[in-house]
Amino acid sequence: MLKKFVLLALCAVTLGCNGQQEKEKEEAKVYPVTKTDAEWRAELSELEYYVLRQAGTERPFTSPLNKNYEAGTYVCAACATPLFESENKFDSGTGWPSFDQEIKGNVEYSTDYKIGYARTEEHCATCGGHLGHVFNDGPRDTTGKRHCINGAALEFIPKKAQN
Template sequence: MKKLILFCFTAMLISCNSTAQKKEKKESKTFKVTKTESEWKAELSEKEFYVLRKAGTERPFTSPLNKNYSEGTYHCAACNTPLFKSKHKFDSGTGWPSFDREIDGNVGFSTDYDLGYARTEEHCATCGGHLGHVFNDGPKNTTGKRHCINGVALKFVKKE
């Protein structure tokens, strides 16, 4: 009987090893723009470095770009790659700049499990800087996507 209890207890412990407890390693990709950590630190502000290079998240409703309604293009704050157009921006009410689509080829995607479940992470395809995440709860009349982007990861270039 003791062996059966020990076997059941061991089986239970092994079965508790779920994907929520596993941290998927991100693929090491080579980007067109590559710099050392110290070079990025020298070029970016503390907040930009935290978000773009350490995959951090800025507090909601803190970015002036959240309520920016000017016409133009949103570029990567680290390498100046154009990422999103203002005509695809919408107010999601989440506190972060949101877009229903990216500029094709300029945004890369991967999966992160940082919160214990799978999310689609977005990064600049040129320098690998973390931008935010994409969700399937965007405007139904367009793409249905919500690219939820940290404003500090963006630089707005006004249309002339």
């Protein structure tokens, strides 16, 4: 019994340390768009700040972008970097906007241990804003990836407005 407890404790400490190391690496990175906490708070809505700057998660099925199927580009709500194209969006049934691929070079990845196991977290490569997570349960006929993204982290630019 004691051996099991010690083993469990060691696993918890290891996971906690890994998560802390990842967080420290992420905080040490300097992004092309860097602002103070006060500047981010002034520019973003409360929900955008919670998601993008505090790595929060919006409630499922609350984003109007979840069921948006208009042609266009999804950009970072904090810095307007293009992140996802509408032709790569699909209805995953999860309640969050989902895409089978990102715009290459505009999204970065890290490992997140916040819920006790490793997940691949996505960030805007320009400002470091938290977007969501990527999973391997997306459409098999394309990439097999599901980029599960908080709608609060995105703004949608319709194709007709881009011309």
